Structures are given as structure tokens and as C-alpha cells.
Amino acid sequence: MTRTTDRWMTREGYERLQEELRVLRGLPDDDPDTAGADGGAGSTVPAPRYIHDPAVRQARVHTIERLLSEAVVDEAAPDDGIAAPGKVLTIRYDGEDGTEEFLLGLRDASVADRMTVYSPESPLGASLLGARRGERRTFTSPRGAVIGVTLLGAEPYRAFVAG
Secondary structure (H helix, E strand, C coil), X not given: CCCCCCEEECHHHHHHHHHHHHHHHCCCCCCCCCCCCCCCCCCCCXXXXXXXXXXXXXXXXXXXXXXXXXXXXXXXXXXXXXCCCCEEEEEEECCCCCCEXXXXXXXXXXXXXXXXXXXXXXXXXXXXXXXXXXCEEEEECCCCCEEEEEEEEEEEHHHHHHC
């Protein structure tokens, strides 16, 4: 079961992070024509610009290792209407007619081109964790404004993609 401290991500996002970690560590892929430390042409992860800076490289390696160790990969969240990582949330901001839909989870390229993703640690994501359909919550924006938002729906990501 997904806990609020877990970092939910898609299988594609998890594999992308594993590949980036291999590139950063300079380990070869199974295919000798794909990237090692030089981020060769066959790599699905381009060599980061900071790859030659040992301190930044090591910091990124530690970050990726932590993300991978805390990852909950593509686990289907229960369809209970409660906001949690791995769900597509539909919200309405106070005073607005329109709605916004986004995935609550770890931002990764495999999802980013299909929909907006907010982290559970973001002000909006953190305020909605555990909210039920129809529940109003508030959060403080980075500029200091207190913003009200109502959860209209929380649907498991897999169900959303399949439907």
C-alpha cells in the first residue's frame, strides 16, 4: 500500500532514473553501443551537463539512490476517492469556475508530456494528501498567498490512463 512518505512513480520514470544512475556511475548498459559515462548516442538518458563535476555528480547519484529506494512503482492506488500519491486529482480553486487535473506523484518525463504532475511535498500536493471528495483545503503559495482548493475527484492513475 502506498504511504504518504513513499514516492509514487511510473515504471517508465523508475527505469529512466535507473538508466541515469548507470550513466552517472559510468556503468555500461547491457548493449555495448549505449551510453556509459559519455552518454553515447544509444542512451535514453542524455549525459547531464554537470557530469564532469564530481561533487554535483555524487550529489545527483545520492538523490537518485534515495528516490529509487523510496519508490513505489506503478502500484495501483485504491479507488476510494481519497487524495494520495499515484492518483489523478481534480480540483477547483476558490472563486474559479474551471477545474484542474493533475497526477500526484514524482515528476518524470514519461508522464509530463501527458499531464501536469505535482509532488506530494509541494504546497498544493501536501495540502491535499488525505482529502476526500468534496473536502476543501488551503495551502500557502510560494509568494505567501493562502489559497483555497476543493478536491472534486481522486482516481487511480492506471484507471485514468486506461479509461
